[in-house]
Amino acid sequence: MALDPADLTICCKESGIFTVVKCRKKNSALKEYLTAYYNVPAFYEECKMEYLKEREEFIKTGIPTKKRLQKLPTST
Template identity: 45%
Template sequence: MADKLNSGHEKDIYTVLPSAFSAGPHGLGDPDDKTLRKVESEVSIPQKMKKKAKEKCEEVVQAFEKCAKEAGLLLPFKCRPQAKSLEKCLIGWYENEEFKEQCKQEYLEERSEYRRTGIRQKTKRKESTML
């Protein structure tokens, strides 16, 4: 079912997307819409959580990276303690409900800003330190 975008003297435009996804000042969706699509709740927000959890577990991540560089192909055997501590730290953040909600709100704010301005937020690229 198609939603009407314009009405008036201009030619009517129809789209297969609901108006919440194609409305707004730049046709990117309503900036004030706080509903999440399935892909956002199952992919985008967990990606944000993973990134932020790694930042919060920085010391453990660096210890694992150092061990990985030194161990090379023997990484699974030599770095087991570092991997376990990294896993424990990350899972601690993933299971924290306040952390999940904080990441969700940050995502919604970034999405609203993008829908309002049409400008994507620049992502910082970290120099690769893994193998």
């Protein structure tokens, strides 16, 4: 089965509450594709280093990365 994430999106939108049953094969294919990257040592190390960097920043600031990167409201 060729992987196209758009196919899974369309399937989910069309299936409604039956998504789990109707889109199982497409979801499994996408999961297999994505998890395969964690078996690539260079990619794993890159993710690990990014996590450790974000963790270090959180320990210093107490602010999660997601919150830190959001624009602050301006007073106008």
